[in-house]
Every structure is written in structure tokens, then in C-alpha cells.
Amino acid sequence: MEDWSLSKNKYRAEETTTVPRAYLGALRKMALERLAKSGESWSEFVFGKSYDLISRYDIDQIEKDFLASGYRFVASAVVSASEAPEKYKRLEGQDEHEFTGTILNGRMVAGYGDNVMKCDRNIQGTALYLHTMQDVLDLMATGVPPSTIAIVDDAGGTLTAPILAEFVAIVCLGGTVRSHMGILSREYRIPCLMNSSVAGVKNGDRLELNVSAPAKTVGDYQRKLERKTEIWKVTD
Amino acid sequence: MTNYSISYAQLLEANNSIQVLADESYWLCLTRTTQGSKLFPVSPYILLSYLNAFYRYPSLLRKVESQMRAEQCGDLARNFSGGVNTSTIGWCLPAFYLLGRELLINMGLLKPEDAVEDVVYVLDFWRRVQLSYHRNDGHKMNREFGHRSQLLPERTLQVFEADIFPVSIGDPLHTAAVRFLAAMSQFQFLSHCECRLGIMNHGPYRIGERSELIVRDFVNVGAGDFPWLDGIVDDIHYASLTIPMAIKNTHFHIVDDWGSLESEPAFQVENLIGVGLYTSDRLTETYIPVAMETIDSLTKKFKELQELVIDATNKLWARFAGWSRREMLQAGALVYFSTPKDLAHMSGTYEQADWMEIDERASRFEPLLNDEFGNDCLTELVGTISLPSQKTHEYVMSMHNDSPRRMISQIPYSIVAGHPYTKSSGPCFPGSTVLQKKVGKWRTSRGLLTEVEYNRLAQSFLPASCSAKLGFLDDSWVKYHFTDADADEIYYLSQDQSRHLKRKGARLTRSDIVSITGNHW
Numbered sequence: 001m002e003d004w005s006l007s008k009n010k011y012r013a014e015e016t017t018t019v020p021r022a023y024l025g026a027l028r029k030m031a032l033e034r035l036a037k038s039g040e041s042w043s044e045f046v047f048g049k050s051y052d053l054i055s056r057y058d059i060d061q062i063e064k065d066f067l068a069s070g071y072r073f074v075a076s077a078v079v080s081a082s083e084a085p086e087k088y089k090r091l092e093g094q095d096e097h098e099f100t101g102t103i104l105n106g107r108m109v110a111g112y113g114d115n116v117m118k119c120d121r122n123i124q125g126t127a128l129y130l131h132t133m134q135d136v137l138d139l140m141a142t143g144v145p146p147s148t149i150a151i152v153d154d155a156g157g158t159l160t161a162p163i164l165a166e167f168v169a170i171v172c173l174g175g176t177v178r179s180h181m182g183i184l185s186r187e188y189r190i191p192c193l194m195n196s197s198v199a200g201v202k203n204g205d206r207l208e209l210n211v212s213a214p215a216k217t218v219g220d221y222q223r224k225l226e227r228k229t230e231i232w233k234v235t236d
Numbered sequence: 237m238t239n240y241s242i243s244y245a246q247l248l249e250a251n252n253s254i255q256v257l258a259d260e261s262y263w264l265c266l267t268r269t270t271q272g273s274k275l276f277p278v279s280p281y282i283l284l285s286y287l288n289a290f291y292r293y294p295s296l297l298r299k300v301e302s303q304m305r306a307e308q309c310g311d312l313a314r315n316f317s318g319g320v321n322t323s324t325i326g327w328c329l330p331a332f333y334l335l336g337r338e339l340l341i342n343m344g345l346l347k348p349e350d351a352v353e354d355v356v357y358v359l360d361f362w363r364r365v366q367l368s369y370h371r372n373d374g375h376k377m378n379r380e381f382g383h384r385s386q387l388l389p390e391r392t393l394q395v396f397e398a399d400i401f402p403v404s405i406g407d408p409l410h411t412a413a414v415r416f417l418a419a420m421s422q423f424q425f426l427s428h429c430e431c432r433l434g435i436m437n438h439g440p441y442r443i444g445e446r447s448e449l450i451v452r453d454f455v456n457v458g459a460g461d462f463p464w465l466d467g468i469v470d471d472i473h474y475a476s477l478t479i480p481m482a483i484k485n486t487h488f489h490i491v492d493d494w495g496s497l498e499s500e501p502a503f504q505v506e507n508l509i510g511v512g513l514y515t516s517d518r519l520t521e522t523y524i525p526v527a528m529e530t531i532d533s534l535t536k537k538f539k540e541l542q543e544l545v546i547d548a549t550n551k552l553w554a555r556f557a558g559w560s561r562r563e564m565l566q567a568g569a570l571v572y573f574s575t576p577k578d579l580a581h582m583s584g585t586y587e588q589a590d591w592m593e594i595d596e597r598a599s600r601f602e603p604l605l606n607d608e609f610g611n612d613c614l615t616e617l618v619g620t621i622s623l624p625s626q627k628t629h630e631y632v633m634s635m636h637n638d639s640p641r642r643m644i645s646q647i648p649y650s651i652v653a654g655h656p657y658t659k660s661s662g663p664c665f666p667g668s669t670v671l672q673k674k675v676g677k678w679r680t681s682r683g684l685l686t687e688v689e690y691n692r693l694a695q696s697f698l699p700a701s702c703s704a705k706l707g708f709l710d711d712s713w714v715k716y717h718f719t720d721a722d723a724d725e726i727y728y729l730s731q732d733q734s735r736h737l738k739r740k741g742a743r744l745t746r747s748d749i750v751s752i753t754g755n756h757w
Contacts, residue, residue: 013627016620017612023604024623028344043658046350054345056600063603073608077277079561080607087606133275133557156273157425162550164422175272180425180432187418189505218498222267
């Protein structure tokens with residue numbers, strides 16, 4: 001049975017991403033089939049039998065059929081992948097890569113990021129990656145080592161909530177200066193780079209962040225202006 | 237259904253509201269935030285909240301209006317800091333409902349001509365509550381005011397200006413206030429499952445040649461509707477906290493319909509030059525000062541609250557760390573869905589099962605809501621505007637992106653000509669949740685109350701400044717009647733607990749405040 005919202009849509013748009021296209025298309029097809037099966041008009045069906053004829057079981061089946069193709073979802077929350085590893089691709093942490101940084105003006109550039117807040121001077125500290133709740137729990141038990149620069153891939157403000165205030169600086173591998181992590185680092189006055197990329201940085205490496213550089217503004221984002229600031233690896 | 241009951245004029249008005257909200261939603265979603273979390277499945281819970289909103293808001297708003305009209309709710313909302321505010325009512329209420337409708341249209345389970353009476357009613361409710369809430373600045377949305385929000389009357393602002401304490405960077409009160417604001421903001425993100433609905437700002441209000449007053453509200457602070465806060469916030473004895481802040485050399489040029497700020501230059505804490513602390517709720521006459529007797533007492537209070545909030549953050553994080561994905565999904569969805577819940581508290585119609593459960597018509601979709609579907613579908617819905625229902629004819633140039641796309645479907649006018657349509661999605665269906673049941677009471681200015689006690693008090697208490705006698709005596713009336721006894725009476729209500737202005741009455745101007753306090757902001 002043809003997808004009504006496409007076949008009857010003069011402009012014949014369809015979803016641009018894989019999973020919404022598959023799921024919403026399957027739902028539209030199911031709705032049409034169940035409407036025909038009900039023998040009712042749309043007006044009778046829409047807020048009546050549709051609830052019985054399109055149940056949680058039916059919707060669960062859409063996911064099962066889709067996963068049977070071998071597709072695995074990209075996770076964003078740690079709990080999603082850890083609870084249902086059969087449905088999700090493995091969450092990759094960005095650490096322990098072979099060094100691919102560059103030497104610029106005699107300094108080893110190990111990454112770049114968007115500066116949240118212009119500080120009086122740069123900050124140095126020791127790199128520590130945090131990916132999971134277990135990482136945070138471990139630090140809650142042992143205490144955050146002095147001069148820790150946290151490297152996190154969570155642009156939200158909740159994963160590291162209990163220990164955030166104890167970092168000397170933060171390198172966030174996602175988000176923008178307006179993400180919750182950006183907002184909170186500003187409130188705590190903790191130097192922070194958002195939307196960062198790093199290469200060749202391992203736990204325990206000594207880093208310097210160029211946070212005395214100008215902050216990236218919302219206007220910069222709107223005008224699509226690049227304003228990346230450096231993450232240096234301190235080797236001496 | 238062809239028994240037509242909505243007028244052409246009502247449809248025109250509803251479609252105008254739909255388009256205004258769609259235009260502003262695109263601007264907000266594209267320029268004002270990027271939301272993500274490794275802890276919570278945020279996009280999936282947002283979509284679940286939209287579906288729950290579509291099925292439940294019409295019934296729950298009608299339940300509110302069985303006791304209190306929308307415009308009276310707006311009047312009350314100006315009088316205290318609570319969950320009826322710029323973001324929750326100004327944008328979330330209509331946008332969540334309409335985005336749920338749009339999602340269902342793209343699922344093939346709804347057509348734009350369905351639930352027409354519900355759509356018209358929800359938007360009419362929104363317009364009335366917004367016009368009333370924004371009565372003092374004369375707008376419906378911050379967007380109409382060039383992204384500004386001046387909700388408060390002169391009498392409240394005078395008390396804030398007179399009683400906040402001057403601070404400068406490095407002094408104990410400045411340090412304590414800044415540290416408290418950081419800890420409180422973090423707790424609000426956590427307790428609201430990674431969204432910013434617990435933090436609100438309004439203003440700016442002029443308080444000097446180069447100084448502005450911003451009012452920051454933290455809502456849902458003490459024990460309230462969220463069951464996951466049971467046992468976590470027992471020692472925080474305030475339903476909400478309000479921090480008026482005087483800020484120099486900084487112009488806040490955007491206060492948007494999410495209540496978030498933008499300034500030129502960027503706000504720096506060294507420009508914070510005045511600060512105060514208040515609490516309020518549905519059962520207070522107006523804002524109540526907290527430890528505002530002296531600089532020392534306020535400093536001590538900020539430190540004490542900061543400690544309590546840090547402790548609550550650690551306890552709550554540990555609770556969340558043991559949660560399943562489904563608990564996180566439903567909790568986040570309920571934070572979003574329940575944004576209008578304080579309308580129910582205001583009207584004394586609050587029932588936990590109405591606002592803290594997922595309607596079975598919405599929960600059936602949970603199996604769809606994996607992280608990738610959530611992220612991509614939400615991006616298509618509010619970012620790229622690329623779902624099938626959102627494409628228009630090729631001549632259209634949408635506001636902000638010039639593309640032939642419309643975020644939210646209009647109601648077709650064909651129904652005026654007798655074409656089929658349906659009226660309503662019907663009453664709430666049974667709901668459920670996998671979350672722990674709330675067992676604690678509600679923190680209010682009258683102590684800890686049960687749901688029944690809170691509703692009964694809300695139904696019997698009307699602040700005097702919202703009474704039939706005084707409620708319509710606005711700043712426009714005061715301008716020409718400031719010597720009347722009624723003008724003094726309403727100013728006395730705001731001044732009742734003021735350190736500097738108690739019973740000073742309605743004749744005060746800003747220069748009087750400066751003379752009384754000696755503060756030149």
C-alpha cells in the first residue's frame with residue numbers, strides 16, 4: 001500500500017536521514033493498512049480504533065524488522081549502548097591515538113577548540129579523559145588529582161556534575177560555547193574549550209590551553225567564522 | 237465530522253500563531269542552543285514529551301480553566317517566580333503541542349485537519365495567558381519586543397532596586413553569590429535531566445545610565461512534582477529562588493523566549509554590582525526576601541545554600557547513575573511535558589497522575605525512540621525542516637532560511653467550506669511510568685503540603701494585588717492616580733517586607749530610591 005503522505009504530497013518530500021525515513025515510512029504504511037482493515041472512515045479511525053490497531057507491539061516490530069537488516073544505531077547516551085549493545089554501535093572514546101599533532105612555531109600543537117571565555121593567562125595541567133559514569137564514580141572515590149584538565153566528550157552539564165568544579169580546565173570534544181558545558185564552565189570560571197579536537201594526547205600528558213585568546217562569540221557561529229584556539233602539548 | 241463549529245476568524249488567528257511560533261522556533265533551535273548529553277537520551281525524550289503533550293494538553297488546560305481562566309493565571313504568574321514563565325508557557329506549551337502534532341502527521345497517524353478544536357483551543361489559551369503575563373510590557377512574546385522581557389510592575393522593581401546589596405569582585409558577598417549561581421545552575425541542569433527549564437531570566441530593566449537589572453529565577457528547587465527529588469532536596473526550604481542582579485557596562489540585547497540571555501559585551505562577573513535573594517510561590521502575596529537583613533546574613537545564606545545544593549547534586553547524580561535508560565527517557569520526557577504543570581498548581585487542579593505519567597497513546601511509541609532516531613528525527617523536525625509534511629510549494633521563502641519549508645503545518649481553511657475534519661483527540665487515556673512513585677510532600681511557603689492541601693489552599697487564596705479591587709490597577713493607572721489610597725495600598729503590598737521602602741507608598745520615583753539608599757548603579 002502506498003505511503004499516503006508521499007503519494008498525496010504534491011511536493012513529494014521524504015526524510016533525509018536513514019532511521020527516520022525507515023521508521024516513519026513503516027508507520028505510514030501501517031496506518032494505511034490498519035485503516036483499510038478497520039473498514040472505518042478516517043474521521044472515525046484517527047482517534048478511535050487506531051489506538052488499538054497500532055499498538056506498542058506493532059511499533060516494537062518495526063524496530064525488530066529494521067535491526068534484522070544488520071543496521072546498528074549510533075548511541076549518544078552512554079546508557080543506551082551499555083544496556084542494549086546488540087542494538088548499538090560501540091561507543092568510541094577519542095583517546096590514546098598515535099600522535100598526529102603538528103609542530104608550529106616550535107610548539108607541539110595537539111589540538112584546537114573554541115574558547116568559551118578569555119582569561120588573563122593560559123592554563124597548564126594534566127590530561128585526563130572522562131567518558132563514562134564509571135570514570136566519574138572512580139574520581140568521586142579517589143578525588144580529582146590536582147591540576148587536572150578534563151577531556152570530555154559530553155557537551156552537557158550532567159555527566160561530570162559532581163566533580164566539574166574541581167577541574168583546572170576542560171577540553172570538550174563536542175558542542176559549542178552555548179552548550180550546557182560552556183554555560184557551566186563560564187559560571188564556574190573554569191577555562192574551557194568547546195568543539196575541540198585533539199590528537200596524540202594520552203592520560204597524564206601535560207597540556208597548555210591558549211585560553212588567553214579571544215572567546216568565540218555567538219556572532220562568530222552565526223557568521224560561520226572559525227576562531228580556533230590551540231591546545232599545546234608541553235614536552236619540556 | 238462536518239458539523240463546523242470554528243469560525244474563519246478563529247482559524248486565521250490560529251494559523252497566524254502557528255506560523256509565528258514556527259518562525260521563532262527555527263531561530264531559537266538554530267541559534268540559541270546545542271543540547272546533548274552522555275548521561276540522558278535527550279532527543280528521544282524530547283520526542284516522547286511532544287507526543288504526550290499532543291494527547292494530554294487540551295484536556296489538562298481545560299481542567300485548569302474549569303477553576304481559573306488563562307488570563308487570571310497570567311496575572312498570578314507575574315506576581316511570583318514559578319513554573320509559569322517565559323519559557324514554559326511562552327514557548328514550550330504551544331510548541332511542544334504543535335511539534336507533537338507535526339510528528340504524528342509524519343507518522344501518518346494524523347492529518348492537518350484533525351483535532352482542530354483542540355489546536356484552536358490550545359493556541360487561544362496560550363495567547364490569553366501570554367497577553368496577561370506580559371501585560372506590563374504589552375507584548376505576547378519576547379520576540380515581539382525585540383527579544384526583551386519586562387514583566388514586572390514599577391512597585392516590584394523599586395523594591396528590588398532599593399534592597400539589593402552593592403557588591404564588587406572579591407568581596408565576600410560577590411564571591412558567595414557567584415559561587416551559589418554556578419552550583420545552582422548545575423543542579424538545575426541535573427534535576428531537569430539536562431534541560432534548562434529550571435532556570436529563567438527576565439529583563440533587562442534600566443537602573444542607571446550604564447546599568448541594567450536582570451532577574452534570574454530558579455524554579456522547581458525544593459520538594460515538588462519530580463519524584464526523583466524525593467529525599468534529595470529535603471533541606472532546601474524554598475520552592476523557588478529569585479536573584480535580582482544589577483550589572484554595569486553590559487547591555488543585554490537578547491532575552492529570548494527560552495529566557496536565555498545575550499549581552500554586549502559578554503557578561504563578566506566583575507560587572508555584577510548588586511545582588512539580592514527572594515523566594516515566592518503560589519501561596520505568597522509576592523516576593524519574600526531571603527536573609528536580606530544585612531550583607532553578612534545574605535552572604536551566609538548564599539554559602540549555606542551552595543553547600544546544600546552541592547550535596548543535593550551529588551546525591552541526585554548517584555541516584556541517576558543507577559537508572560535504566562527507560563527511567564532516564566521517561567524522566568526527561570516528563571520534565572519537558574510537564575512545563576505547564578504550575579498552571580494546575582495555580583488553579584488548584586494539580587494531580588500527579590496528570591502531569592507525571594506518560595499517556596498510553598504516547599508510550600506505545602517508546603520502541604521507536606533509540607538515540608539515532610531521536611537525534612535525526614528531532615534535527616529534521618526543528619533543524620533542517622525536512623520531514624514530508626514540512627515541504628511547501630517552491631515559491632515560499634521561509635523566515636530565517638529562505639527555503640520552501642514550514643516547520644508546522646497550518647490548519648487547512650477547507651474545513652470552512654465543509655470538508656471533513658475532526659474536533660479533538662479526546663480526554664486523557666490512562667498513563668503510567670516506570671519511575672518511583674512520589675511519596676514526599678510539596679515544599680511551599682506554608683510548609684510541606686500534601687497534594688490535596690496544596691490544591692485546597694490554591695483554590696482559596698488569591699493575592700490581594702490580584703483581587704478584583706486592585707488587580708487591574710496597573711502602571712498606566714498609577715501614573716495618573718499615584719496619590720490615591722488604592723495606589724498606596726497596592727504599593728504597600730510589594731513594600732511590606734522591604735528593608736528600605738516599607739509603607740513608602742506609590743509616590744516614589746527612581747530618584748527617591750537613590751536618595752533613600754545612596755546606591756548609584
